[in-house]
Amino acid sequence: MTGVPVPYRVVRTRPETADTVSITLAPAGTAALAPFTPGRFAMVYAFGVGEIPVSVSRIGAGELVHTVRSVGAVSAALCALRPGDRVGLRGPFGTGWELPRAAGRDVLVVAGGIGLAPLRPLVLAALAAPDAHGRPNLLVGARTPGDVLYAKQLSDWAAGGGPLHCAVTVDRPSPTWRGRVGLVTELLNEAWFDPANTTAFVCGPEAMIRATARELVRRGLAPDRVRVSLERNMRCGTAHCGHCQLGGALLCRDGPVIGWDLARDLLTVREL
Amino acid sequence: MTSTAWDSALGAEHRARLTRIAREVSFPAGTRLFEEGRRADRFWIVRAGTVALDIHVPGRRAAVVETLGRGELVGWSWYFPPYEWHLGAETTSTVQAYEFDAATVRLLCEEDAGFGRAVASWVGGVVADRLRATRIRLLDLYAPYGSGDLT
Numbered sequence: 001m002t003g004v005p006v007p008y009r010v011v012r013t014r015p016e017t018a019d020t021v022s023i024t025l026a027p028a029g030t031a032a033l034a035p036f037t038p039g040r041f042a043m044v045y046a047f048g049v050g051e052i053p054v055s056v057s058r059i060g061a062g063e064l065v066h067t068v069r070s071v072g073a074v075s076a077a078l079c080a081l082r083p084g085d086r087v088g089l090r091g092p093f094g095t096g097w098e099l100p101r102a103a104g105r106d107v108l109v110v111a112g113g114i115g116l117a118p119l120r121p122l123v124l125a126a127l128a129a130p131d132a133h134g135r136p137n138l139l140v141g142a143r144t145p146g147d148v149l150y151a152k153q154l155s156d157w158a159a160g161g162g163p164l165h166c167a168v169t170v171d172r173p174s175p176t177w178r179g180r181v182g183l184v185t186e187l188l189n190e191a192w193f194d195p196a197n198t199t200a201f202v203c204g205p206e207a208m209i210r211a212t213a214r215e216l217v218r219r220g221l222a223p224d225r226v227r228v229s230l231e232r233n234m235r236c237g238t239a240h241c242g243h244c245q246l247g248g249a250l251l252c253r254d255g256p257v258i259g260w261d262l263a264r265d266l267l268t269v270r271e272l
Numbered sequence: 273m274t275s276t277a278w279d280s281a282l283g284a285e286h287r288a289r290l291t292r293i294a295r296e297v298s299f300p301a302g303t304r305l306f307e308e309g310r311r312a313d314r315f316w317i318v319r320a321g322t323v324a325l326d327i328h329v330p331g332r333r334a335a336v337v338e339t340l341g342r343g344e345l346v347g348w349s350w351y352f353p354p355y356e357w358h359l360g361a362e363t364t365s366t367v368q369a370y371e372f373d374a375a376t377v378r379l380l381c382e383e384d385a386g387f388g389r390a391v392a393s394w395v396g397g398v399v400a401d402r403l404r405a406t407r408i409r410l411l412d413l414y415a416p417y418g419s420g421d422l423t
Contacts, residue, residue, distance in 0.1 A: 019416070071416045113414035143414035171409050173336050178364060180322065182338045183405040189277060189343045205413035211404075219280070 003238065005045045005088025006031045010081045011063060016149050020069045020114065021079040026062055028086055036064060038121035039097035039201075039229065039257045043237045044068075045088035046077035053093070053234040053252070054078075055118030064089075067117035067149065093237040095257045097122045097227060102199035105225075106134035108191060110212050112141045112184055112204020116149045118229055119203050123164070130163055134198075137165045137191040141184030141208065145170055145177045165192050184208065185215045195220030201257075203229040210267055213260045226260035230267075278317050278343045281397055286390045290377070294370035305346065305361040312355045313374050315347035321367030325359045334360060338402070350374035351395045 007028040014022045027033075033042065036056045044066060045051040052074045058065035070079040081087065099107075099122055107126050111119045119138075126136045138157065142148040148168060157166035167187045169180035180187065184204075198221055202212050213226045232244040232251045239253035247266045249255060278287070297316075299305070305316065308328055316323075323346050326334035337359065340346055346369070349357050355374065381388035 069416070141414070143412070147414060169339070171412070171414065175333050177336075180339045180341070181324065181336050183408060186339075186341070186344075186405065190341050207408060207411060208413055211408055 003090065005043075005051075005090050006033055007086050008064075008089045010083050010085045010087070012083055013081060016067060016151075017147050019071075019079070020067060020149065021081075022057060022065050022067045023078060023081055024058075024060075025064050025066065025087065025089065032062075033064075033089055033091055035059075036092045037096045038099060038125055039118055040092040040094045041118070041234075041256065042066070042089045042091035043093065043234070044074075044078060045090070046074050046081075047086065047088065049077040050074040051088075051090075051235075052078075053237065055229075055256075056092075057117040057120050058124070059121050067114070067120075069114045090237055093234075093252050095255055097201050097229075097257055099125050100132075102225075103132050104134070104197075106193035106198040107136040108193050108198050108200040108216075109136070109138045110184055110200060110202045110204075110216075111139070112208040112212075113143065113147070114149070115202075115204030115208075115229070116140055119201060120150060120153075122201055127162070127164060134194070135163060135165065135192050137193055138167075139184050139187040139191060140166070140168045141187075141204065142168065142170050144172045145174050145179070165190075167191070183211065185212055188215065188219070198225065200226045201229075202226060206230070206267060209263075213264070217260065223261035223264060224259040227257050228260055228263050229256045230258065230263060231256060277398070277401075278345065281394045282390055286387055289380070289387060290372065290391075291370065293376055293380075294372055297369055297371045299363045299367045299369070301363055301365050301367075303363045303367070305363065306357045307360050308357055310357055312347060312349040312357050314371055315345065315350050315374060315377075316369040316371050318342055318344050318346060319368045319370065321363060321365040321369075323367060324362050324364045326362065327359055334362075338405075339364065345395070345398050348395050348399055351378070351391075 008025040009028040011024040011026050036059050041053045041055040043051050044054045054066040057067040068075050068078045070076045109119050157164050173181045200216050202209050209228050216226050234252045235241045235243040237252045239250040244251040323340045324336045325338045326336045328334050381391050
């Protein structure tokens with residue numbers, strides 16, 4: 001972990017949706033950040049604009065991919081990057097999904113919207129170690145068919161042939177959409193997992209996380225085996241500034257991934 | 273396999289009683305199961321496949337508001353007067369289902385209070401779940417700023 005941004009160069013960019021871009025980064029010089037694990041994040045600095053926390057959406061050999069949605073000044077600047085441009089990176093920060101803790105259990109991944117980005121490396125890691133877990137499931141909710149991230153990859157996974165059960169639902173279907181319509185929790189009936197022996201990983205808007213975690217617990221998952229990724233206003237990344245405080249936790253250090261047993265009460269307190 | 277809505281909401285005894293009066297049916301993709309405003313005289317439990325619930329909009333293709341899959345109840349209007357469908361329904365894939373005669377099930381509910389309470393709780397739970405889901409979707413959570421402008 002570093003306190004000073006390390007220069008990285010943009011290797012390539014890939015538009016995922018109308019407002020979301022995946023940016024592949026590699027060290028610009030000899031300095032590089034320590035290896036990332038799924039769920040951890042970097043503070044990405046758009047020079048002259050600002051710095052925001054972004055989880056890794058793919059971890060390659062010597063490369064990191066960040067998927068960024070343009071919703072503000074810094075994210076818009078990141079989405080406008082071109083190959084050869086440079087950014088500053090600090091990290092890795094946070095707790096990560098800690099997939100090895102799910103060894104021997106079914107893996108249930110539930111993503112909403114841009115929440116799929118930090119979960120993708122987890123899915124790839126689970127697929128890379130099929131003997132370490134039970135059957136992996138990936139359930140994805142999106143606003144419209146045009147907002148589905150990594151659409152080709154999801155389509156390939158959903159087509160079957162592999163061990164992954166993958167299903168996608170949208171809130172607002174287009175006239176040509178032939179898939180599921182509704183909340184992502186409605187896909188749970190068709191997933192294959194044993195609630196008594198499953199670890200779930202959930203990321204998305206907070207209301208979606210609450211609805212999903214409650215439903216999973218209702219179906220028999222232990223709250224501490226429902227891992228959720230929370231988002232607060234992370235600034236320093238080093239648990240000093242307090243911007244990301246949630247109750248007694250500083251999410252840049254103690255999160256963003258925590259168990260539902262800890263998150264449940266915190267998320268019902270307004271303005272916490 | 274994960275327990276389905278049908279499995280988890282009704283006890284085995286009540287499920288068995290319903291299953292005894294069910295017809296096993298199969299529909300090809302694109303079959304209209306019912307239309308808004310028509311008499312709700314049947315309902316289904318999906319065993320395989322997907323059913324889309326839709327609302328007719330004049331001059332436009334019917335708007336799909338929700339899809340239902342394995343284990344889910346298709347239709348609850350049969351349980352409440354005036355027993356008319358509020359939506360339309362169409363299969364989006366080959367569907368295998370249990371089909372039930374609504375009047376027969378309502379009569380069983382009247383004759384056996386325990387069974388009637390279980391069915392009422394099941395159907396009420398389905399309606400509540402769909403209301404909850406609709407309210408969450410109303411928030412448009414996946415929009416850039418979720419449920420509205422930043423404060």
